[in-house]
Amino acid sequence: MERELKEETIKWLERIKRKKFKAKNGFENFERNIRAYISDSEYFLRKNDLIRAFECVIWAWAWLEIGKEYGFLEVEE
Numbered sequence: 001m002e003r004e005l006k007e008e009t010i011k012w013l014e015r016i017k018r019k020k021f022k023a024k025n026g027f028e029n030f031e032r033n034i035r036a037y038i039s040d041s042e043y044f045l046r047k048n049d050l051i052r053a054f055e056c057v058i059w060a061w062a063w064l065e066i067g068k069e070y071g072f073l074e075v076e077e
Helices: 002-018 028-046 050-069
Strands: 020-023 073-076
Touching (some): 002 028, 002 050, 020 028, 020 050, 028 050, 050 073
């Protein structure tokens, strides 16, 4: 189970890091939070804290999807 969690975390981290996104004026907090969650996920992954690493990458994706859906971010597909 540990191996699968680590692999999933790495997979989703790599995918989100390839995304090009930029906050629209006034919504910089969305971009900042996404980048912070990505950084936190990498940190926890290095510490082998796999649950927190996975949670952080999921939060990064959630912020990205919400920002895209509501027009707070410009996301290059």
